[in-house]
Amino acid sequence: MSVFSPDSFIVAAVAPSPNFDARKDGRPPDMILLHYTGMKTGDEALQRLTALASKVSCHYVVFEDGRIVQCVPEELRAWHAGESSWAGETDINSRSIGIEIVNPGHEFGYTDFPLRQIAAVISLCKTIITRRGPISADRILAHSDVAPGRKQDPGEKFPWGLLSESGVGHWVRAAPLDLEGSGLKPGTRGEPVTRLQRTLRSYGYGIAETGNYDDATRDVITAFQRHFRQARVDGIADPSTLLTLRALIETRPAPLA
Numbered sequence: 509m510s511v512f513s514p515d516s517f518i519v520a521a522v523a524p525s526p527n528f529d530a531r532k533d534g535r536p537p538d539m540i541l542l543h544y545t546g547m548k549t550g551d552e553a554l555q556r557l558t559a560l561a562s563k564v565s566c567h568y569v570v571f572e573d574g575r576i577v578q579c580v581p582e583e584l585r586a587w588h589a590g591e592s593s594w595a596g597e598t599d600i601n602s603r604s605i606g607i608e609i610v611n612p613g614h615e616f617g618y619t620d621f622p623l624r625q626i627a628a629v630i631s632l633c634k635t636i637i638t639r640r641g642p643i644s645a646d647r648i649l650a651h652s653d654v655a656p657g658r659k660q661d662p663g664e665k666f667p668w669g670l671l672s673e674s675g676v677g678h679w680v681r682a683a684p685l686d687l688e689g690s691g692l693k694p695g696t697r698g699e700p701v702t703r704l705q706r707t708l709r710s711y712g713y714g715i716a717e718t719g720n721y722d723d724a725t726r727d728v729i730t731a732f733q734r735h736f737r738q739a740r741v742d743g744i745a746d747p748s749t750l751l752t753l754r755a756l757i758e759t760r761p762a763p764l765a
Contacts (some may be wrong), residue, residue, distance in 0.1 A: 514578045516635045525558045525579040527565035527587045532602040539604035539647040540633055541589055544661040546613030566606040574628035592654035593714035600654050605636055614660055626670055633676045642764045645678035656731035664738040680759055682737040683751035691746035696721040704745055707753060
């Protein structure tokens with residue numbers, strides 16, 4: 509791809525990626541998907557995202573100092589989500605705009621996200637929403653939400669609460685960890701597990717209603733915790749996790765017209 513004009517005035521530079529194609533369904537994107545780069549440096553990540561051989565890309569890369577680089581125009585389909593699903597849809601790349609946030613990730617010494625970087629992510633999301641029309645708050649998601657069995661990013665250190673306070677994303681304050689009562693855990697079977705799976709599925713997670721707290725259910729609960737109950741990420745649906753999920757469902761925004 510030749511150099512193109514950035515979609516947003518806050519973009520500092522364009523680094524075209526050859527890894528893109530047309531959005532499959534012709535509909536405009538109605539999701540924003542947040543990732544971390546998971547590489548040692550941002551420059552290394554940008555090189556990979558713009559290399560033909562990698563077969564991966566994204567729309568934007570946000571560096572630690574808040575600098576934003578655009579790699580693919582928003583109207584095109586960047587290759588960032590991989591095998592994934594949300595709310596019954598499996599071509600998440602066609603439905604979404606992908607933002608890579610520079611961070612070494614769990615493999616290379618996972619670090620806190622600098623406030624300047626988060627401020628840039630918030631500003632970028634807001635410009636996308638302003639330009640592209642309404643994007644429902646509950647469709648601003650983590651890569652781990654749409655690929656819970658494969659991905660951890662942007663992880664439990666990502667400050668979703670700060671984004672929510674700025675009007676970006678759907679989030680609730682997590683219930684306390686020390687609540688009394690029994691929860692659900694791997695190996696549990698029965699109707700309570702089915703209800704849990706049904707509730708997670710109703711929010712959008714790709715999970716079958718089997719009544720068995722299997723590995724796939726553990727992966728989804730882990731992804732849920734990385735996003736919404738970050739103080740303890742263990743894949744166990746304890747009372748804190750269940751109450752947080754209930755609050756999330758109760759406060760979910762109404763569908764956009």
